[in-house]
Amino acid sequence: MLTRRTFFQSSIVAGGSLVAGAPLVLPARLFGAQAPSERVRVGFIGTGNQGMGLLKRFLAAELGEVVAVCDVNEGSFGYKELDHFYGRLPAKQLVEADAKKRIKSGVVPTCEAYADFRKLLDRQDIDAVVIVVPDHWHRIISVLALEAGKDVYCEKPLTFSVADGRPLIDAVRKHKKVFQTGSHERSNPVSQFVCEAAKSGKIGTLQKIVTKVGYNNKVGPGPGWQPMPVPATFDYRAWLGPAPEAAYHVDRCLYRFRFHYDYSGGQITNFGAHCNDMAHWGMGLDVGGPTEIECLDAKFLPAGSLFNTATETRFRCKYANGVELICESGPEMVQTRFEGTTGWLQTGYKGTTASDPALLKDCPPAAKGTSDPHSAHLANFVECVKTRKEPRAPVEVGNSSAVLCHIANAMIRLFPETGPVVAKWDAQNEKFIDNDDANRMLVREVRNPWG
Numbered sequence: 524m525l526t527r528r529t530f531f532q533s534s535i536v537a538g539g540s541l542v543a544g545a546p547l548v549l550p551a552r553l554f555g556a557q558a559p560s561e562r563v564r565v566g567f568i569g570t571g572n573q574g575m576g577l578l579k580r581f582l583a584a585e586l587g588e589v590v591a592v593c594d595v596n597e598g599s600f601g602y603k604e605l606d607h608f609y610g611r612l613p614a615k616q617l618v619e620a621d622a623k624k625r626i627k628s629g630v631v632p633t634c635e636a637y638a639d640f641r642k643l644l645d646r647q648d649i650d651a652v653v654i655v656v657p658d659h660w661h662r663i664i665s666v667l668a669l670e671a672g673k674d675v676y677c678e679k680p681l682t683f684s685v686a687d688g689r690p691l692i693d694a695v696r697k698h699k700k701v702f703q704t705g706s707h708e709r710s711n712p713v714s715q716f717v718c719e720a721a722k723s724g725k726i727g728t729l730q731k732i733v734t735k736v737g738y739n740n741k742v743g744p745g746p747g748w749q750p751m752p753v754p755a756t757f758d759y760r761a762w763l764g765p766a767p768e769a770a771y772h773v774d775r776c777l778y779r780f781r782f783h784y785d786y787s788g789g790q791i792t793n794f795g796a797h798c799n800d801m802a803h804w805g806m807g808l809d810v811g812g813p814t815e816i817e818c819l820d821a822k823f824l825p826a827g828s829l830f831n832t833a834t835e836t837r838f839r840c841k842y843a844n845g846v847e848l849i850c851e852s853g854p855e856m857v858q859t860r861f862e863g864t865t866g867w868l869q870t871g872y873k874g875t876t877a878s879d880p881a882l883l884k885d886c887p888p889a890a891k892g893t894s895d896p897h898s899a900h901l902a903n904f905v906e907c908v909k910t911r912k913e914p915r916a917p918v919e920v921g922n923s924s925a926v927l928c929h930i931a932n933a934m935i936r937l938f939p940e941t942g943p944v945v946a947k948w949d950a951q952n953e954k955f956i957d958n959d960d961a962n963r964m965l966v967r968e969v970r971n972p973w974g
């Protein structure tokens with residue numbers, strides 16, 4: 524029987540026969556207005572800062588039907604900006620209000636709100652999930668979603684550790700699912716232009732890439748901070764999940780988790796997942812990594828502060844093709860600069876420039892509105908769910924960019940003890956060569972029952 528699940532997964536109707544891998548052409552008369560090729564049914568897991576942003580874009584661009592949302596937070600203030608009110612109930616209300624606006628008569632579909640993502644994954648009528656939870660959950664929820672038969676869009680940084688990558692890649696390929704890493708710069712026409720120009724030799728032979736990640740944009744409590752009572756609307760145990768036991772503080776969780784190594788990797792994995800992904804893209808290295816890496820500088824808050832990721836840092840890598848990559852903290856949130864033998868190109872959140880304006884003659888304008896890079900990246904995912912094509916940021920690409928950020932963090936965390944040390948990296952086997960201390964940092968402890 525052709526169910527919506529088996530339909531998306533395996534076969535394409537073409538000329539009356541089923542042809543694997545052919546473009547999707549489904550006569551709408553087979554299914555009417557609810558043709559599965561028209562409406563992908565999606566669940567959003569994690570409806571905080573970025574989850575709500577993606578949800579709004581998904582609805583505005585009418586990319587599919589959001590039938591369920593999930594968050595361990597019922598709803599509260601205190602996200603990126605303290606007056607942002609997010610969580611599963613605000614998300615449910617947003618989806619239902621949007622449906623009400625569109626459906627002029629008849630029954631308005633409800634959007635179920637779950638506290639436990641496993642209940643959402645159990646639903647057989649959901650084709651795909653958008654996972655926008657803190658990094659320490661990415662691999663776990665993604666793999667369970669893939670095993671439950673869902674296509675997956677998972678936010679960057681794709682993984683929480685180097686060890687996360689292989690099981691995630693294997694699950695995507697074993698279950699033959701569509702998987703998009705949330706590296707939305709891959710769907711930004713300006714980034715596409717600049718990275719492809721660098722890759723195709725428009726600035727001669729590439730020699731050096733300089734990437735910038737923003738300084739920490741939040742200040743957490745210092746040494747001697749006191750735990751806070753857990754709000755009744757927040758399931759803190761479920762939020763911690765695989766992470767080590769820790770006393771509750773609001774600054775540990777919503778949005779600000781990115782400044783704690785137990786859940787994320789600071790701005791090196793946050794913004795670094797974008798600009799270093801673009802560095803790999805521009806040098807034509809979608810899969811792989813450097814041959815050596817060295818931390819040149821790293822500053823941290825005083826011991827005992829709640830935030831423990833580096834506040835400022837600088838690292839350097841060398842690649843087998845001779846390219847040098849330098850990544851450093853600065854006032855720009857995300858910036859990637861390519862330097863070649865005949866010129867340079869630079870792009871980031873503050874704009875795009877070049878050694879010669881002629882290099883940017885054909886550069887498209889920045890996309891806005893329902894085709895902004897986040898929306899375009901979601902649209903590319905939905906399109907691939909329908910066509911079974913590979914999305915713009917496949918799992919292997921997302922993994923390689925994340926691995927670079929993780930090995931940089933290993934060297935950054937060792938820096939206060941070792942100072943600058945050149946570490947040899949075996950990209951194929953994803954291991955440091957002769958550096959046990961750094962290798963120990965490639966695996967993160969996973970608390971049961973998630974181990």
Ligand SMILES: NC(=O)c1ccc[n+]([C@@H]2O[C@H](COP(=O)([O-])OP(=O)(O)OC[C@H]3O[C@@H](n4cnc5c(N)ncnc54)[C@H](O)[C@@H]3O)[C@@H](O)[C@H]2O)c1
Nearest residue numbers: 569570571572573574594595596655656658678679777778
């Ligand atoms: N592509 C981008 O430009 C971009 C921008 C911002 C954030 N992100 C990524 O999105 C992810 C989330 O970041 P954020 O800023 O939205 O954080 P956030 O804290 O604002 O939101 C995360 C939400 O996930 C919920 N959550 C945590 N564990 C959960 C679980 N087990 N099940 C269900 N919900 C759970 C939290 O309660 C919270 O509401 C991060 O990985 C971040 O790197 C990407």
